[in-house]
Each structure stands twice: as C-alpha cells, then as structure tokens.
Amino acid sequence: MMKMTDVAKLANVSPATVSRVLSHPELVSKETKKKVMDVINQVNYKPNAVARQFRTKETKIILVVVPDITSAFFSEVLRGIEHVAVSSGYQVILGDTENSIEREAEYINLLFQKQADGMILLTARLDKAKLEELSQEYPLVLACEYMDGLNVPTVSIDNVSSARNATEHLIQLGHTRIAHITGPINIVLSRDRLRGYKQAMISHELDIDSAYIQEGDQTFESGYNQMLKLLALETPPSAVFVFNDDMAMGVIKACKDSQLHVPEDIAVVGFDHIKMSSIHEPNLTTVDQPKYEIGKKAMDLLLKQINGEPMAKKKIVLKDQLIIGESCGSKSLKVLGSS
Structure with missing residues (x-):
C-alpha cells in the first residue's frame, strides 16, 4: 500500500509538505502543490482516514438518525442534509431507529465513542433533559419537530398551527363531524398535530368526540x-x-373498499405532501413541509456548532403551505355544506 513517505520521495519533498498539501493547501506554493498532487493522482494515493482522525480528532462524518427509513417524507430531508454535508467535506451515515428509543440511544453512543463529529436527529424519543445534556457536550440538531422550552438547535415547521389550518379548511367546507387519525401518540409530532386539530374544533365550538x-x-x-x-x-x-x-392514502383505500367515494362521501386531508400524494387518485389535499430546506438548514446549524461559529438563531421555524387537492372536495362547496 502506498504511504505518505512514498509520495514524498516521488515528489522530492518532505512528508510534512505532503501532509500540508492534503490538510492545508493554502500554506503551500502552487508549484509544490501541483508537483505533489500530480504524484498523488499518478499513484492513486489514499490518505489514511484513521490516522487523520488521530491527528485532527475529527472524523468528517455526520450521523443522521431517522425514525423510519421507509418513510417517503425523510428522503428529501436527507437529500438537503447530504448536499450541504458533501459540499463541506463531510460524509453522512444513516441510522434507522425503527421508532425504537433503545436503537436511538445506541446511535447516540457513537457520539460518545467519537465516531462522528455531530448528529442530526430527525425526531427524538429522548426527553428534554437528556437532549439538552447531549447538546451541551456534542454538536447536535433536532430537525422536523419542535419542543417547547428545549434549548437545542432546531429546524421545523409549526406543526400545531399547520394542523389547525388543515382542520379549519375542512370546517370552512361545512364539515362538523371531523375525525383525526394520529401518529404514535408518544412522539412530539403526533401530540402537536392532535393539539392543532383540537384547537380548530374548539375555536369553532365543535364537539370533540x-x-x-x-x-x-x-x-x-x-x-x-x-x-x-x-x-x-x-x-x-x-x-x-x-x-x-x-396513512391518508390508506384512509382513501378503506373508503373505496367500503363503497364510499372521496370526497363526495368522505373528505380527507393528509400531511407532508410526499410525491405520491399528487399522483394518487384522488390527489391529496395536504400540508406541504419544505423538506429539502429543513435538511439544508439543519446541516448548516450543525456545521456552525462543529466550527465553533456563532448562531444568530438556534430555533428556525420554516413556513408550510396547505396544498389543495381533490380529496377534500374544495371545488364542491355546496355538497360539503350539507354534511
């Protein structure tokens, strides 16, 4: 295997010069840098990443913890993270918890073991105190969900407000018997969207059954x-x-199998605006989250922590949008007004 000393001999420079070319090229003259890089490319030299880690105490690895890798929602968030990470010289390692707090804790242990420079959690099952304690010791960002009073860098939308708006849209269409199918109630996102649903119902003096x-x-x-x-x-x-x-597409399937029509008999509103929602028939009325932007902003915040840069804002709340599709019958107000 080619070593740094071998590259140095072929380029007729010292090993320290080769090291500077690789780690701090701005400190080396253009002529020397070209001579060393020509040799590196010619012999296909690959620096020893482990050795570099010992020297710099950096891994150039970011760990992203996802609750469910099969969810279409997270793919665009991950793309935003990846694009910023790669352009900044970092690799991204993905950890799928499968919605298990035990698995989440296992991935967090990788920070303790110095196997990653920082972590982005795309939802957290840990309580506030543990998250804040972790954030004080290691670069950490919570993305996609917001916890009141949590002193950890966060990127999300306002899930309470967006859920309230989605429910109010159905109320404005004339509905009074509005159900809500939640996510797992032990996660913050589910509780926030349930809270938004209840706020809309209460503000319009509708019973919550x-x-x-x-x-x-x-x-x-x-x-x-x-x-x-x-x-x-x-x-x-x-x-x-x-x-x-x-789940909204599963709801529509259940209605169809029960000989009911959407939206004529049942109106349906989803959340996330994944690509399939606009292809599905009927296409969904849904809340659009800026998924790619969430990923980019989360990685930006993490890099600021890693580099010791000041953060003007630790909490970033991005704007969402209610996308009007066919599943709630917005174009059939008279029909829905009779419900």
Missing part, C-alpha cells in the same frame, strides 16, 4: 385499519384529518 380520534403508526396499513373503525361507528365522520400522507 373521543371515538373520532384514533391512533395510527404512520403506515398505510394503519390508516386503512383506523378508518375502518371510524366507518363502523353508528355516526361516522364526514371528514378526516390524517397525521401523514401514507
């Missing part, structure tokens, strides 16, 4: 199964606000 609130697990199948429960009620809802688009 506990039977109209069903807990899903974020999957298509759970949306399907929870919707069948709602349809089995003596007085089923006329509209459903769903935690995410995957």
Whole structure:
C-alpha cells in the first residue's frame, strides 16, 4: 500500500509538505502543490482516514438518525442534509431507529465513542433533559419537530398551527363531524398535530368526540385499519384529518373498499405532501413541509456548532403551505355544506 513517505520521495519533498498539501493547501506554493498532487493522482494515493482522525480528532462524518427509513417524507430531508454535508467535506451515515428509543440511544453512543463529529436527529424519543445534556457536550440538531422550552438547535415547521389550518379548511367546507387519525401518540409530532386539530374544533365550538380520534403508526396499513373503525361507528365522520400522507392514502383505500367515494362521501386531508400524494387518485389535499430546506438548514446549524461559529438563531421555524387537492372536495362547496 502506498504511504505518505512514498509520495514524498516521488515528489522530492518532505512528508510534512505532503501532509500540508492534503490538510492545508493554502500554506503551500502552487508549484509544490501541483508537483505533489500530480504524484498523488499518478499513484492513486489514499490518505489514511484513521490516522487523520488521530491527528485532527475529527472524523468528517455526520450521523443522521431517522425514525423510519421507509418513510417517503425523510428522503428529501436527507437529500438537503447530504448536499450541504458533501459540499463541506463531510460524509453522512444513516441510522434507522425503527421508532425504537433503545436503537436511538445506541446511535447516540457513537457520539460518545467519537465516531462522528455531530448528529442530526430527525425526531427524538429522548426527553428534554437528556437532549439538552447531549447538546451541551456534542454538536447536535433536532430537525422536523419542535419542543417547547428545549434549548437545542432546531429546524421545523409549526406543526400545531399547520394542523389547525388543515382542520379549519375542512370546517370552512361545512364539515362538523371531523375525525383525526394520529401518529404514535408518544412522539412530539403526533401530540402537536392532535393539539392543532383540537384547537380548530374548539375555536369553532365543535364537539370533540373521543371515538373520532384514533391512533395510527404512520403506515398505510394503519390508516386503512383506523378508518375502518371510524366507518363502523353508528355516526361516522364526514371528514378526516390524517397525521401523514401514507396513512391518508390508506384512509382513501378503506373508503373505496367500503363503497364510499372521496370526497363526495368522505373528505380527507393528509400531511407532508410526499410525491405520491399528487399522483394518487384522488390527489391529496395536504400540508406541504419544505423538506429539502429543513435538511439544508439543519446541516448548516450543525456545521456552525462543529466550527465553533456563532448562531444568530438556534430555533428556525420554516413556513408550510396547505396544498389543495381533490380529496377534500374544495371545488364542491355546496355538497360539503350539507354534511
């Protein structure tokens, strides 16, 4: 295997000069840098990453912890993270917790072991105190969700407000019997979107029927199964606000299998605006999160921490948008007004 000393001999320079060319090229003359790089390219020399880590105490690796790698939502967030990371000389390692707090803790241990320079959590099951303690010791960003009072750099939308707006859209269409299928209630996102749903119902003096609130697990199948429960009620809802688009498409499938039409019989609103939501028939009315931008901003905040740069803002709340599709019947106000 080619060593740095071998490169130095071929380029007729010292090993220290080769090291400077690789780590601090601005300190080396153009002629020397060209001579060394010509040899490196000719012999295809690859610096020893482990040795570099010992010298610099850096890994140039970022760990991104995802709750569910099968979720279409996270792919665009990850792309935003990756683009900023790569352009800054970092590699991204992905950890899928499969919604397990134990798995999340295992990935966090990689920070303790110095196997990554920083971490982005795309949702967190840890409590506030543990997150803040971790953030005081290591570069850390929480993305996609917001915790009140949490002193950790965060990038998200206002999930309470966006859920309230989605529910109010159904109310404005004339619905009064509005159900909500939540995500797992032990995660912040689910509780925030449930809170927004309840705020909209209360502000319009509409009853919140506990039977109209069903807990899903974020999957298509759970949306399907929870919707069948709602349809089995003596007085089923006329509209459903769903935690995410995957479950919303399961809801529509359950309606169709029950010989009901969307939106004529049941109006459906999802959340996230994944690509499939605009292809699905009927295409979904859904809340669009700036997924790519969330990823970029999260990586920017992490880099500032790693480089010891001041952060003008530790909490970034990005703007979301309600995308009006066909699933809630916005173009059929007279029909929906009778519900």
